[in-house]
Amino acid sequence: MRDFELNLTPEEESLKQYKYMEKAKLLVAEKEKELGRKLTFHVTTFGCQMNARDSEKLVGILSEIGYVEAEDERADFVIYNTCTVRENADNKVWGRLGYLKSYKKQNPETIIGLCGCMMQEQGVVEKIEKEYKHVNLVFGTHNIYKFAELACKTLQSKGLVVDVWKENDKIVEDLPMKRKFSFKSGVNIMFGCDNFCSYCIVPYVRGREKSREPKDIIREIERLVADGVCEVMLLGQNVNSYGKNLEHPMSFADLLREVNKIEGLERIRFMTSHPKDLSDDLILAMKECDKVCGHMHLPLQSGSDRILEIMNRHYDKAKYLDIVRKLREAVPDIAITTDIIVGFPGETEEDFQETLNVVKEVGYDSAFTFIYSKRTGTRAAKMDNQVPTDVVKDRFNRLLEEVQTISAERAKRHEGKVMPVLVEGINEHDNSLVTGRLENNLVVHFKGTEDMIGKIYNVKLSECKGFYYLGELA
Numbered sequence: 001m002r003d004f005e006l007n008l009t010p011e012e013e014s015l016k017q018y019k020y021m022e023k024a025k026l027l028v029a030e031k032e033k034e035l036g037r038k039l040t041f042h043v044t045t046f047g048c049q050m051n052a053r054d055s056e057k058l059v060g061i062l063s064e065i066g067y068v069e070a071e072d073e074r075a076d077f078v079i080y081n082t083c084t085v086r087e088n089a090d091n092k093v094w095g096r097l098g099y100l101k102s103y104k105k106q107n108p109e110t111i112i113g114l115c116g117c118m119m120q121e122q123g124v125v126e127k128i129e130k131e132y133k134h135v136n137l138v139f140g141t142h143n144i145y146k147f148a149e150l151a152c153k154t155l156q157s158k159g160l161v162v163d164v165w166k167e168n169d170k171i172v173e174d175l176p177m178k179r180k181f182s183f184k185s186g187v188n189i190m191f192g193c194d195n196f197c198s199y200c201i202v203p204y205v206r207g208r209e210k211s212r213e214p215k216d217i218i219r220e221i222e223r224l225v226a227d228g229v230c231e232v233m234l235l236g237q238n239v240n241s242y243g244k245n246l247e248h249p250m251s252f253a254d255l256l257r258e259v260n261k262i263e264g265l266e267r268i269r270f271m272t273s274h275p276k277d278l279s280d281d282l283i284l285a286m287k288e289c290d291k292v293c294g295h296m297h298l299p300l301q302s303g304s305d306r307i308l309e310i311m312n313r314h315y316d317k318a319k320y321l322d323i324v325r326k327l328r329e330a331v332p333d334i335a336i337t338t339d340i341i342v343g344f345p346g347e348t349e350e351d352f353q354e355t356l357n358v359v360k361e362v363g364y365d366s367a368f369t370f371i372y373s374k375r376t377g378t379r380a381a382k383m384d385n386q387v388p389t390d391v392v393k394d395r396f397n398r399l400l401e402e403v404q405t406i407s408a409e410r411a412k413r414h415e416g417k418v419m420p421v422l423v424e425g426i427n428e429h430d431n432s433l434v435t436g437r438l439e440n441n442l443v444v445h446f447k448g449t450e451d452m453i454g455k456i457y458n459v460k461l462s463e464c465k466g467f468y469y470l471g472e473l474a
């Protein structure tokens with residue numbers, strides 16, 4: 001069965017899934033009749049932007065087959081789209097599953113589905129089978145396009161439906177998706193990662209790198225724009241190696257140039273850039289392309305050459321700083337943000353000081369700081385020189401303080417300027433205000449109304465409040 005399925009072309013697979021959607025629609029309609037009400041769903045997303053985009057696929061299919069979205073987990077079909085990049089991501093899911101157990105006791109018909117990166121991790125499915133018998137459906141990252149089929153099976157089955165694959169190189173296009181935001185959207189340009197940074201579990205759970213065809217990406221963005229989207233975020237674990245394995249290879253810089261030509265699109269963002277693959281041509285493309293936002297997320301991970309080597313990052317401090325210099329030369333005022341890990345095995349105070357030095361030298365607009373988390377199966381997990389918890393915590397606090405001081409200072413430099421802001425929504429605390437984002441990703445609040453959502457306005461940045469601005473329409 002499985003081999004046969006794998007031999008379907010992506011187009012055939014997509015058609016097959018639409019057939020399952022028709023079947024699921026009937027099953028849902030039947031159940032609705034029986035209960036005398038609509039069925040509800042809730043999807044909870046953990047982790048990164050990739051998962052957020054995947055969840056939009058799940059929501060698209062659940063809506064298509066007749067479910068309506070519930071505000072919280074008290075729903076008929078509950079899905080957790082999981083993350084496993086750090087251990088606390090796993091722990092959150094186990095905790096929430098515990099809560100759902102008592103909910104399901106009262107509501108035995110509830111369907112609980114689990115998917116995403118954590119399901120690809122060794123031992124997780126076995127643990128669910130043994131200890132979390134209230135779960136109905138488990139699938140992984142490689143077969144999310146089969147969700148309609150799996151939902152159909154689950155609706156008809158009393159037991160647990162499990163479908164987790166080790167690998168898959170097929171990319172299935174054109175399935176339903178329902179966006180969280182009307183005016184902005186993530187767009188996958190590639191899946192997986194081949195880098196095997198020694199601390200990272202992603203290559204094991206997301207599989208080998210594969211790029212989408214440029215024509216499919218452009219067509220998706222054109223459709224999004226026709227549907228009201230003005231900002232896209234091009235998504236990949238390492239966008240700088242986009243297109244290398246395509247039948248007709250294309251660089252990420254050239255893809256940006258193509259996306260930049262799409263009429264009606266206003267802003268292009270991308271995530272994530274690995275420094276080792278960041279080309280001079282990409283810097284040039286950022287300079288040339290007016291729609292590409294002046295923002296680069298460039299994970300540093302560590303400022304110590306010794307640690308970078310053991311992390312298998314393939315760049316050193318000098319190369320990283322050189323990229324930053326070139327970026328600033330080409331795109332003045334570019335915002336640079338980063339990810340940093342503290343407490344990688346064997347990290348000494350000296351290594352940590354190197355990280356602090358880079359943080360000071362670059363002057364990040366913001367930085368995500370993480371405590372190293374041991375992930376089973378990675379090379380770093382086998383290293384026996386783990387740093388004691390209290391030492392790591394102390395370093396983490398010192399880093400956080402440095403990062404926050406610097407980014408508050410950086411944010412201030414725009415005070416008094418007039419800059420374009422894309423309005424994203426009504427302010428959560430004060431509904432006379434709207435909240436939006438500058439090109440560099442900083443948040444701005446200013447007086448406004450709901451009809452402004454999804455449009456770009458020139459706003460005077462009157463007061464910097466550290467991580468956000470208060471402004472007024474210019």
Ligand code: 5AD
Pocket residue numbers: 085086199200201299301339340341370371372373374375
């Ligand atoms: N421990 C801590 N942080 C990690 N990251 C990836 N793996 C780990 C780990 N094992 C961080 C990296 C990466 C970000 C998405 O998560 O900084 O850039």
Ligand code: SF4
Pocket residue numbers: 193194195196197200201202203237238274
């Ligand atoms: Fe993980 Fe490194 Fe791949 Fe990023 S580039 S997903 S940190 S292995």
